[in-house]
Amino acid sequence: MVGEGGVEGLSMRKLAAELDVNPMSLYHHVESKDALLRGACTAVAQGLALPPDDGTPWQEQLRALAHAYRSIALSHPALWSYVNSHPDLVEQEEGMWVVFNRVLVAAGVPAAELLRIRTVLYTFVSGLLTAEAVGLLAELDPAGDAETTFDAAVDLILDALEARAT
Amino acid sequence: MVGEGGVEGLSMRKLAAELDVNPMSLYHHVESKDALLRGACTAVAQGLALPPDDGTPWQEQLRALAHAYRSIALSHPALWSYVNSHPDLVEQEEGMWVVFNRVLVAAGVPAAELLRIRTVLYTFVSGLLTAEAVGLLAELDPAGDAETTFDAAVDLILDALEARAT
DNA sequence: ACCTGAACACCGTTCAAGT
DNA sequence: ACCTGAACACCGTTCAAGT
Numbered sequence: 091m092v093g094e095g096g097v098e099g100l101s102m103r104k105l106a107a108e109l110d111v112n113p114m115s116l117y118h119h120v121e122s123k124d125a126l127l128r129g130a131c132t133a134v135a136q137g138l139a140l141p142p143d144d145g146t147p148w149q150e151q152l153r154a155l156a157h158a159y160r161s162i163a164l165s166h167p168a169l170w171s172y173v174n175s176h177p178d179l180v181e182q183e184e185g186m187w188v189v190f191n192r193v194l195v196a197a198g199v200p201a202a203e204l205l206r207i208r209t210v211l212y213t214f215v216s217g218l219l220t221a222e223a224v225g226l227l228a229e230l231d232p233a234g235d236a237e238t239t240f241d242a243a244v245d246l247i248l249d250a251l252e253a254r255a256t
Numbered sequence: 257m258v259g260e261g262g263v264e265g266l267s268m269r270k271l272a273a274e275l276d277v278n279p280m281s282l283y284h285h286v287e288s289k290d291a292l293l294r295g296a297c298t299a300v301a302q303g304l305a306l307p308p309d310d311g312t313p314w315q316e317q318l319r320a321l322a323h324a325y326r327s328i329a330l331s332h333p334a335l336w337s338y339v340n341s342h343p344d345l346v347e348q349e350e351g352m353w354v355v356f357n358r359v360l361v362a363a364g365v366p367a368a369e370l371l372r373i374r375t376v377l378y379t380f381v382s383g384l385l386t387a388e389a390v391g392l393l394a395e396l397d398p399a400g401d402a403e404t405t406f407d408a409a410v411d412l413i414l415d416a417l418e419a420r421a422t
Numbered sequence: 423a424c425c426t427g428a429a430c431a432c433c434g435t436t437c438a439a440g441t
Numbered sequence: 442a443c444c445t446g447a448a449c450a451c452c453g454t455t456c457a458a459g460t
Binding site (some may be wrong): 267268269279280283288290 | 432433434435436437
């Protein structure tokens with residue numbers, strides 16, 4: 091909500107100015123700039139629309155999870171890149187990891203490899219979204235449409251998982 | 257070389273202090289802090305060991321390229337994360353993209369999909385390396401070894417490419 | 423309990439002045 | 442051609458003092 095403007099141009103002083111208040115008054119409601127950003131991150135993370143555990147095939151659920159994640163990530167690119175450089179914040183996304191596990195198990199990933207595969211797939215998607223958020227995607231594939239590229243990426247992951255299951 | 261110490265704690269003033277010189281003297285040799293960082297980035301990028309075009313199978317060449325990239329990326333994590341948020345710097349890695357193209361063509365990727373596949377694979381690997389550089393990898397998969405995780409990731413990509421080729 | 427002004431220790435960068 | 446000091450417009454944060 092605050093970082094809506096630019097990227098990381100948020101400053102306590104500007105924020106205070108926008109709120110018509112003394113910069114130092116902020117420190118009565120938040121411990122530090124980092125604490126404020128963390129709060130904002132967990133707030134937007136709440137908006138992640140996790141696919142329910144109905145009977146739909148795992149492929150569809152994985153696709154749904156990926157798109158839900160893309161949706162919130164790109165809704166606040168600045169905050170998301172902040173999350174991505176703060177491991178503890180990523181790990182804190184409890185619900186997501188639970189759903190991710192469930193889907194991968196359904197996909198036939200053996201328990202011994204679950205953590206590794208999950209981590210690899212998460213960082214893969216995370217890398218693509220970072221590229222999109224930062225404008226790298228448009229630079230590397232100017233003719234391509236971001237959404238279809240994302241779909242292609244998810245397809246590629248599904249291919250790999252299915253190849254691995256057999 | 258300069259950013260060896262921490263992450264982005266490099267400041268023109270500290271750098272000048274370390275060089276026992278007036279902070280403002282630096283601006284006679286470099287246009288700005290950004291220009292300096294760009295210079296450093298292209299300097300380390302020179303060290304990328306591209307796999308030669310001998311007859312070795314594309315799988316091996318792709319693996320070699322991936323590991324070479326990981327090697328320079330992790331040798332200067334701070335600079336690399338700087339590169340990753342500056343699309344023009346990424347694109348500038350001419351030689352790498354040429355080799356990447358050659359390998360993907362050898363892997364049977366049709367010309368029409370080359371750019372998209374290449375972009376997706378690059379951002380995938382980039383995401384994993386970012387996770388490793390920032391400590392996210394260790395947090396998400398504490399028991400895992402970073403190198404074997406990277407190998408697994410490359411294997412997954414090879415699986416997907418092979419599945420796609422048939 | 424909340425707010426405030428002054429202050430501290432930093433930034434990147436400009437610019438006029440020196441050698 | 443190179444260096445320099447002072448200055449500008451910023452940061453996040455502390456702290457003593459106010460209401």
